[in-house]
Amino acid sequence: MSLSLGAWPRNTSNFISEWILPIGYFCLLTGLTWLDDRSQYHKLFYALMAAPALIAIVMQPKQIALQLSEPVTLLFLAFSAWALISISWSGTEDSFASLAKRPLYIFMLFTACMLMTQRNCSRLLLVLSLASLAIIPIAAYGLVDFATHYTPGARLVGSGALDNPLLSSHVFGLFCVIWLGWVMTSSSRYYCFALIPLAVLSVTLLATGSRTPLVAAALAAAWLMLCCWNKRALLLACAGACGLIILLLAFPESLLNRGTSYRLEIWQLALEQIRLQPWTGHGFDAHLAINVPGIHYSFSEPHSFFLGVLYYTGVIGALCWALMHGAALWTCWRRRSDLYFIIAGALVVYGLGAGLTEGGGILPRPKEHWFLTWIPLALVAALSIGRKQEHAL
Template structure:
């Protein structure tokens, strides 16, 4: 009886890691562009990633022990603990159990990516590539609809559950950087199709009319140029300069038509609030309202991830947040001889840069912001765990 139970547990664990989690990860990456509504997107995440990952951890606690030794995951756990402690002085109207679920969802994302990476069949890499391939026809369809129905001043939103051009840019930018990084790291025969795919995603990104992702793409390119440092780096640098000149000369309104969109005023007002409680912040889930008189609108986010972390969790939380990202970027630089770390490093640099003028909420449920925060971090942590396990097996 005991042997039958062990056999069932082993088969279930393998099924979760090799099939359910990869399917869930693909759905997480492309679901916003493919599924009709966000509530379904959340349910798919719960059913195919959160619950299966938790079940796998319970089934094989020893096999998952490597998760809790990864520096990025440790930093995340400490940051999440501090955020939950800060609920004690928050004026939130949400229950503690509701807020507690938020970091748990993200932890299950970390666990899912690590469990896939530990499998011998490269499920994590193949799932990411499959999602990138699925996004190509989805993006092409959205672009065709946008072009055929274009009106002056229109901005691409995309299909599915996407509903905001700025948020959509996170999704298109993520896959643009992914394909661009692959074009820099794969063999010459494979790099050209990847480059064409990157151009397609770049066109969709520009069609959203969002400007910060363009800056983020440039910084991700700088990472690729330095991390790869080859003849392709010179071509990428030259291409970037030429594209910037083309934008300035042909489409200057894309860069300057909307000015700074009140970002400096938002940041200044947020910092003035932070000065009231700089060290501990106002607490996870606290209310935030930044009123802009010229627009007669109150914003609930400072449109800067770091400032959002600073507002909710104070200087202590921001230090933990920066440590988490710094550890992840260090891992990518340390292992840059492995092309997967170079690719994930580009995604992380893009995410950090895109967060300079967008977002502000922390520890959210799955949404576009995950493409520029938690997903790159989870991929890097998973790769680091996989590398340490491989090194341990070889020694």
């Protein structure tokens, strides 16, 4: 009887890791495309990932040691700690408790992914594969609906809670890079089967009319070519060059007519505000209003993740941010003999590329920006922990 009572925490934690967290991870990856609104997306994450991961880690606190053995996780905790310290001078109207929940949610994402790999990585990778398959009919449906109701100048948004073409491109872009990674890394017998999903997602990405994901996808492709230098890498380079030429010839207005969309002006004005407090930043959740001459409204983001990190947390926070991504990429590069690290690295590079001209808020609640930063980083950290455990066993 005492033995069964002693095993109860471990069995409960295992049940959460093997059944509840995979369902939550699948919902996190695909939920924005089939849920009605974002509040439902948040509630699903809290109910199926954040709360269960917290319960599991409380029941088996020794698992925390695995988390703290991973440099990416440690650097995330350092960045979060500095962001929370900066609240003391940010002048935010939100309470400390309210803002402290945000890094906790992200840490629970890291924890959930780690728990799914506590025996081996197969469960986490299976969910990632199922989500990548599920997104294909969703993207195809969005394309058919977009083509059916197309009007000049329209841009694809997508289904479910997606409501902005640029933000939608973050979701579809992540899966597009995953399928591109499978095309580049799978055996010669099977890689052709990944070409159709890759084509569907590539067209979906183009239909959003956003240029940011095209630059990010090109950078991710460069990472894949560097890691998999072979005939497919040369074919990918040629295909990318031909695709760019075709786009410039067939749809020049989609790439050139919108200019820089005020990005240069926004960045210049953001840098002027960053110079006022360069080292410590203005503080987490500080007010930001960028007024571009000729525009009758203010921008609340600098349209660059790195500039956002500089504005809110200064050079100190930006150093943690850069080291966190650098550690993730170094981990993937060292383990590039494992195809999943190659793909995970491509996702990190894609997020960095998209973040060059998009976003600016730090430590947000679950939303599309997680697909650029926190989902790829949590994947790298979990894969690294899982492979270490497999090697130890």
